[in-house]
Amino acid sequence: MKTVKKILFWALVVFALIQFIPVDKVNQPVNPAVNFVDAKKTPEKIGNLIKGACYDCHSNETVYPKYAQIAPVSWSIKSHVNEGREHLNFSVWGNYNKELKESMLSKSIQTVQSKAMPMPGYIVYHKKANLTDAERALLVHYFEEMLKSKSY
Numbered sequence: 001m002k003t004v005k006k007i008l009f010w011a012l013v014v015f016a017l018i019q020f021i022p023v024d025k026v027n028q029p030v031n032p033a034v035n036f037v038d039a040k041k042t043p044e045k046i047g048n049l050i051k052g053a054c055y056d057c058h059s060n061e062t063v064y065p066k067y068a069q070i071a072p073v074s075w076s077i078k079s080h081v082n083e084g085r086e087h088l089n090f091s092v093w094g095n096y097n098k099e100l101k102e103s104m105l106s107k108s109i110q111t112v113q114s115k116a117m118p119m120p121g122y123i124v125y126h127k128k129a130n131l132t133d134a135e136r137a138l139l140v141h142y143f144e145e146m147l148k149s150k151s152y
């Protein structure tokens with residue numbers, strides 16, 4: 001019993017201490033001239049789907065949930081955001097070259113269809129991102145049209 005209490009005590013101490021490790025949750029400013037939904041004049045309905053389902057990880061407009069304040073959950077969330085932005089950041093879409101835009105559109109189509117995106121763990125806590133099949137079809141259609149017409 002004594003060891004259990006000791007372990008518990010030190011676990012609490014560590015938990016308390018890791019709360020002081022800073023996590024950078026400041027969003028970079030967004031320039032509408034290069035931001036995907038603004039620059040592409042995405043219809044509002046589609047734009048809201050993309051913003052609600054993708055922008056938390058793939059833009060500089062991340063809205064962090066309350067539990068993102070607590071380490072080590074905050075580390076995991078921030079690492080998903082960092083990784084998501086590294087792969088695809090809709091806020092800087094206009095700065096991407098043609099090849100990258102094409103690749104991101106076709107990968108978005110694939111991942112939305114296969115339900116790899118939005119990340120399955122995320123949609124459990126984010127109702128807006130839990131896209132219906134009809135909403136997925138809308139997004140896929142929108143990205144496909146953009147690819148076909150080369151209007152990216």
Ligand code: HEC
Binds near residue numbers: 053079087122
């Ligand atoms: C909770 C965070 C999160 C959300 C929400 C999210 N993604 Fe992702 N996305 C990631 C992460 C992390 C990666 C990189 C690791 C991976 O491929 O699984 C990624 C990778 C991708 C890639 C692959 C890029 C590449 O280089 O292969 C595409 C495309 C993508 N996401 C599109 C989307 C779209 C479209 C949405 C919205 C419908 C979305 N994602 C929502 C976190 C997210």
